[in-house]
Amino acid sequence: MDPRYPIGKFEWKGGLSAEQRQRSIAEIEKTPAEFRSAIARLSPQQLDTPYREGGWTVRQLVHHVPDSHMHSYLRFKLALTEEQPAISAYDEKVWAELPDSRETPVETSLSLLEALHRRWVVLLRSMQPADFARAYRHPERGPVSLDMALAMYAWHGRHHTAHVTSLRERVGWK
Numbered sequence: 001m002d003p004r005y006p007i008g009k010f011e012w013k014g015g016l017s018a019e020q021r022q023r024s025i026a027e028i029e030k031t032p033a034e035f036r037s038a039i040a041r042l043s044p045q046q047l048d049t050p051y052r053e054g055g056w057t058v059r060q061l062v063h064h065v066p067d068s069h070m071h072s073y074l075r076f077k078l079a080l081t082e083e084q085p086a087i088s089a090y091d092e093k094v095w096a097e098l099p100d101s102r103e104t105p106v107e108t109s110l111s112l113l114e115a116l117h118r119r120w121v122v123l124l125r126s127m128q129p130a131d132f133a134r135a136y137r138h139p140e141r142g143p144v145s146l147d148m149a150l151a152m153y154a155w156h157g158r159h160h161t162a163h164v165t166s167l168r169e170r171v172g173w174k
Contacts, residue, residue: 003052006162010155016147021132024154025124031157032114035065038164039106046173047106051163056096058164063101064092065160066113072153073120079136079146080127086137124150 016024039047039062047059056064071090078085095101132147167173 001166003163003166004055005159006166007155007158010152010159012148012151015145016132016151018129021147021150024150025121027154027157028117028124028150029121031065031069031154031161032110032117035062035113035157035161035164036110038161038168039110042173049167049171051167055163057102058167059106060096060101061160061163062106063104063109064096065157066109066116067095067101068092068156069113069116069120069153072149072156073116073123075136075144075149076120076123076146079134079149080123080131084135084137084143086139089139 039058042058047062048057050057051061067090071087075087078087127146132150133145135143135145136149138144
């Protein structure tokens, strides 16, 4: 198993069915609780342990997920209110090195993730099928439909949760 991709790489196979959308929304809804559970009872030293050699620490992962998901939430809102808006990319590696990602207590980002996902799920559940065909333009990926973004961020939450759970399994943390 490649520790960078404990659940495999994201694969996009095309538009989602209504059932697949509902499953993806449910994944996004449960991400905060599952992520919180994955890091439960970790000591400060464990939080500052890289999830793999050369990778981010668990603490950096905890701060990265809401950073990334805030971007996605805002991209959804832009795509729903503008015609294929151009969005900005950000350098997640540089963000992960900023002091707030290295020093902030993890509870701050866990609470942020919970609040963000409650709001995001309200938005997602209000969307009509045609809304998921709307898109934004990513500077590196080109047009990204909201269907694709939904599937990608359902995967993203599972992906980073698995980074922590697989680390715990490898090193025997209970």
